[in-house]
Amino acid sequence: MxxxxxxxxxxxxxxxxxxxxxxxxxxxxxxxxxxxxxxxxxxxxxxxxxxxxxxxxxxxxxxxxxxxxxxxxxxxxxxxxxxxxxxxxxxxxxxxxxxxxxxxxxxxxxxxxxxxxxxxxxxxxxxxxxxxxMSDYAEEPWDSVRSNFNWIGAIYYKMVMKTFNNHKYYTLIGLDDNNATTTKKWIDVLTFGEDGKPRFGGPFFAYKNDDIKPPQPAYRFFLEFKKDSRARMNYDAEMDMIVFEHLVSTTGHPDRRSSLVPDGDYEGFKWNNGRWEYVEKLFNFKLQDGQAPMPSPLKDDVSGKSDEKMLDDQSIKNMERNKQEAAEKAKPAPKKPAAPNKKLEQKQRANPQQGQEY
Structure with a gap:
């Protein structure tokens, strides 16, 4: 380092x-x-x-x-x-x-x-x-505003610009492969001070504390979940929201991050008066046959494990119905992910297109 x-x-x-x-x-x-x-x-x-x-x-x-x-x-x-x-x-x-x-x-x-x-x-x-x-030296990486010299690292795949009181705020969404058991996805807000230097983080997130989200006050937001469980997080331009999958523990112990997987439900953040405010439920219509809603602008991850195939299939089947009810138009379902290839996956993860989630 x-x-x-x-x-x-x-x-x-x-x-x-x-x-x-x-x-x-x-x-x-x-x-x-x-x-x-x-x-x-x-x-x-x-x-x-x-x-x-x-x-x-x-x-x-x-x-x-x-x-x-x-x-x-x-x-x-x-x-x-x-x-x-x-x-x-x-x-x-x-x-x-x-x-x-x-x-x-x-x-x-x-x-x-x-x-x-x-x-x-x-x-x-x-x-x-x-x-x-400097993630190695941050016991609580969400707890402070940071400079470029003590950055909490992520591979960024989306940037969203918002304004408030004539100031610009650049929200970054990115991935950190973290370790052998868990993956993290980060939301950080980049601003530039009067000296022109970058600053990461700030009091830009409002949500209720629970066992999965970082404790408040959080100057950046993240989800940590089971390796290769492919929890989606991205910005939906039609909804003008950051959308991410709700996580549940497969063992009943949400403090064990390696047990957290997406359950097909979606939460989000909406920009309001200079901060991202939490939205608990993104879809109000009633689910049928165990199908899980999925906003279509969220793109499929580059690859995934076969044990998530059932959840992906349910999300894909529901996507068209969701968009017909919410926006009165249909969009094609995302392609099913190919079989995982670790080296190829890392290569692709490091080279996303703007807005492409992985």
């Missing part, structure tokens, strides 16, 4: 400004970025597929160095790096910045997120904030 922090911080501090007269990438710079992209693509694969953890760590370190060097090219903000697998790239709705996030896996029990925020500068120069995952 210290080596990663020192490497990324040193690269950023030494990067220096690079000037540009126009918001256009010149042909020479485009060629330079394509060459860098090829290197990043190869390193990205090694970060995931290298057999030994030492080789994956080495590839991760080289990836950081090469990425920062590439971003120093004038107007690199407008270069998408589309062919680079294993990383997530999401853009602010107002195009003021973008966030890169990815994950380093030492083994099944050790996952750490990496990342950086690239600002869209008027002159095309590099303004970069490294994201340093």
């Amino acid at each position: 210290k080596q990663f922090f020192s490497l990324l911080l040193a690269i950023v501090l030494l990067s220096g400004p690079m000037q540009s007269e126009a918001q256009v990438i010149t042909p020479a710079h485009t060629q330079q970025l394509k060459i860098a992209e090829d290197s990043l693509q190869k390193l990205g694969k090694l970060m995931v597929f290298a057999k030994y953890a030492t080789h994956r760590f080495q590839a991760d370190s080289l990836f950081i160095r090469n990425l920062v060097q590439a971003l120093k090219v004038p107007n690199s903000f407008y270069y998408p790096f589309d062919s680079v697998d294993n990383i997530s790239r999401i853009y602010a709705p107002d195009s003021t910045f973008r966030i890169f996030t990815w994950q380093f896996e030492r083994d099944d029990a050790f996952h750490r997120q990496r990342g950086c925020i690239q600002m869209n500068t008027p002159d095309g120069s590099l303004k970069l904030f490294p994201l340093i995952d």
Whole structure:
């Protein structure tokens, strides 16, 4: 962790400004970025597929160095790096910045997120904030506002911008593979202070305490659940809400996070007066035949275990009926997930499209 922090911080501090007269990438710079992209693509694969953890760590370190060097090219903000697998790239709705996030896996029990925020500068120069995952040192990671230097890591797959009192709030939804027994999904709110520096978290969540949600006051929200149980969490644009699946314990002990699985019901958050307010029930119609409601904008996860097939089938069957009653229109059911492939799943998780949940 210290080596990663020192490497990324040193690269950023030494990067220096690079000037540009126009918001256009010149042909020479485009060629330079394509060459860098090829290197990043190869390193990205090694970060995931290298057999030994030492080789994956080495590839991760080289990836950081090469990425920062590439971003120093004038107007690199407008270069998408589309062919680079294993990383997530999401853009602010107002195009003021973008966030890169990815994950380093030492083994099944050790996952750490990496990342950086690239600002869209008027002159095309590099303004970069490294994201340093300090989850290891946070006994209660929901309890405080944090800077980019003590970030609670996640691979972000959705960003939602809201405003209140002429301030912008960027809500981030992301995944943390956490450890060998549980997965976490996070909702964090990113703001920028008067000094222009990023801040994560704040008093933006209002809900009743229970045995599953983080205790109040919570400055960021998360769900922790059984590994590969595929609990969905995403933003539904039609409902203008963050929607997530209700969790139940298979053993009757909700304090044991590895026993928590989705039961097919849905909860959510609605933005109101500068905070996300809890909505307990999203659908009021009566369930029939044990079918579980599922909002169609929530996309299917990349892969899953076969023991969830029954729940998925019930959700898919109910989806069309739910949308017909709620919005008087039907949408096609999501495709059934393919058989799980651990390495492929990690690769895909690290490279979601904007809004694609996994």
